[in-house]
Amino acid sequence: xxxxxxxxxxxxxxIILIFVSILxxxxxxxxxxxxxxxxxxxxxxxxxxIGYDSSINxxxxxxxxxxxxxxxxxxxxxxxxxxxxxxxxIPDHGMNRVNASLAFGGIDxxxxxxxxxxxxPIDYYVQTDFQGFARIIDAIGGVxxxxxxPLKYEDKAGGTYIDLxxxxxxxxxxxxxxxxxxxxxxxxDIGRVERxxxxxxxxxxxxxxxxxxxxxxxIYNEAKQAVDTNIPVQDITPFMRLITDLDLNKMExxxxxxxxxxxxxxxxxxxxxxxxxILVNNLxxxxxxxxxxxxxxxxxxxxxxxxxxxxxxxxxxKYGFNIHSLANADNYDYLTTEIFYYDQANEKLAMxxxxxxxxxxxxxxxxxxxxxxxxxxxxxxxGADNIIE
Numbered sequence: 001x002x003x004x005x006x007x008x009x010x011x012x013x014x015i016i017l018i019f020v021s022i023l024x025x026x027x028x029x030x031x032x033x034x035x036x037x038x039x040x041x042x043x044x045x046x047x048x049x050i051g052y053d054s055s056i057n058x059x060x061x062x063x064x065x066x067x068x069x070x071x072x073x074x075x076x077x078x079x080x081x082x083x084x085x086x087x088x089x090i091p092d093h094g095m096n097r098v099n100a101s102l103a104f105g106g107i108d109x110x111x112x113x114x115x116x117x118x119x120x121p122i123d124y125y126v127q128t129d130f131q132g133f134a135r136i137i138d139a140i141g142g143v144x145x146x147x148x149x150p151l152k153y154e155d156k157a158g159g160t161y162i163d164l165x166x167x168x169x170x171x172x173x174x175x176x177x178x179x180x181x182x183x184x185x186x187x188x189d190i191g192r193v194e195r196x197x198x199x200x201x202x203x204x205x206x207x208x209x210x211x212x213x214x215x216x217x218x219i220y221n222e223a224k225q226a227v228d229t230n231i232p233v234q235d236i237t238p239f240m241r242l243i244t245d246l247d248l249n250k251m252e253x254x255x256x257x258x259x260x261x262x263x264x265x266x267x268x269x270x271x272x273x274x275x276x277x278i279l280v281n282n283l284x285x286x287x288x289x290x291x292x293x294x295x296x297x298x299x300x301x302x303x304x305x306x307x308x309x310x311x312x313x314x315x316x317x318k319y320g321f322n323i324h325s326l327a328n329a330d331n332y333d334y335l336t337t338e339i340f341y342y343d344q345a346n347e348k349l350a351m352x353x354x355x356x357x358x359x360x361x362x363x364x365x366x367x368x369x370x371x372x373x374x375x376x377x378x379x380x381x382x383g384a385d386n387i388i389e
Contacts, residue, residue, distance in 0.1 A: 045070045046120060046284060047231075048111065050127035051180075052102060059103035060129070062110065064180065064196055067122070069284040070242065076250040078283040079200060081193045086256060087268040088117045097268065107228070118276075120284050121318045124231045130181070132226025134173030139222040140215060142170040143203045151182045190255065190269075197253035204251065254279060285320070292320030295349060298376035299323065303384045304332030311388040312380070319356075324376035334383035340364055341378050350378060357386055 051064035065082040084099035090113050093104050098117075101110040107125055115122055128136070137143060146168040153162040162178040164171075171179055180196045206212070212219075257275035261268055297316055301309040309326040317323060337359030341350040350361045357380075 043071060043073045044284065045072060045124075046122045048114065048122050048125040050102065050107075050110070050125065051130065051133055052127065053130055062099040062102040063130075065098065065110075065114075066196070066200070067114065067118070067284065072242070074250070075242075075247060076252070079197065079251065079253040080279070080283060081197055081253065081255045082114070083190060083193055083256060083258075083269040085260075085267060085269045086258070087261075087263070087270050088113055091116070115318055116314065118280050118284065119317055120280060124229065126227055126229045126231070128227045130177050132222075134177045135222045135226055136173070136219065137171070137176045137203075138173040139219045140203075140206055140212060142172050143176055143199065143206050144168065144170045145176075145179060145199060145202050147179070151179065151184075153182060190260075193255050197255075200253065201251060252283065254283065293322060295346070295377045296322040296324035296375065298325050298327065298374065298379040300327045300329050300379065300381040302329035302332060302334030302338070302381040303387060305387050308382055308387060312382055312386065315388065325374065329381055334381055335385065336360055337383040337386045338362060338381040339378060340381075343377070346377055353378065353380070359383065359385065 047068045047070070049064070049066040049068055050062050052060040052062050062084055065084060067080040067082065069078045069080070071077070082098060084097065086098040087095060088098045088101075090096050090098075090101045090104060091109065093100070098110070098113060101113040105112075107127060111122055111125060147164055147166050150166050151162055151164040153160065162182050164175060164178055164182070176199065180199050181192070182195065183192045256269070256271055257279060258269050258271040261270045263270075297313075299309045299313045299316070309328075313323045313326060337357060339350050339353055339357075339359055339361045340363075341347060341361070342364050344363065347361075347363065350363075354361050359380075
């Protein structure tokens, strides 16, 4: 009897031990879920941060748009502020202000718009409305900011009253919201972006202060209610480790290069395409992305669905690849995607692409008249298993 009881408790204990081990493995990994799904590897984690006003009539438009790029090896962080009036191409809506993409199609559309515009993948997003932002600031005990000159604004119709005197002081949630939203008549949206960047540095300094640990329960409760994000719970541990390792002296904040312009009677921030490309290369893109830029892909539509080669090319460009050419296959009966490489040195690259998109990999030995004569490194014939909606 005692032996049976011992055996039963031993089995129960073993099951509990296995269960706890699985939980520890799931929740306490040191790497990020989004990067584990990238077969090419990445030293950068890109997070889109959005603040919006939920009190306006109609769908909310993004008021604050920041792309945070974290270098996981160097423990550096780059913050790219994107003015809300930035003129971009919004899929299925044409040229418009970037903040309109949130109103047109929610978080999915603004993510697609910015990924296309900047040609980089965005791993995670974090968005909150103004009231949620104010509550979080109150939860961390306020943020100390040096206000250079008085900020005053009154809009009786909209119910907005801002009155912040000059000087160094700790701003509560409401005052912090007024500070980051204030728009003076001269600098306009760019002046507001500069204040937002200054505030973020001050907020990070506050978050990294030793006494913040006692406020963690309150911060967690507020963030859970106020923030919408796709960051999975198993990434909590690597994020906590990352935050404690960050050096504020290695934080760089920049604004999207461009200039204000009126187009058809509307004011925009028009990006400087060349400067933006250089900035994104230096601040956002990872070394793995740059490495992929050494290779060119030929994308062939083998499933017959219109536009698939172009859509797939856009997807691969976000991983840094050059697109050599697009074409239609000799028939549309390909059920499985086929990946061809012509140099044995590119076998690993072809296998990484297979891990990303599936399909089968084939090696074609180089000879005169073979497809590699066109100049591409990899040819991908899309089958019915690779259809992008």
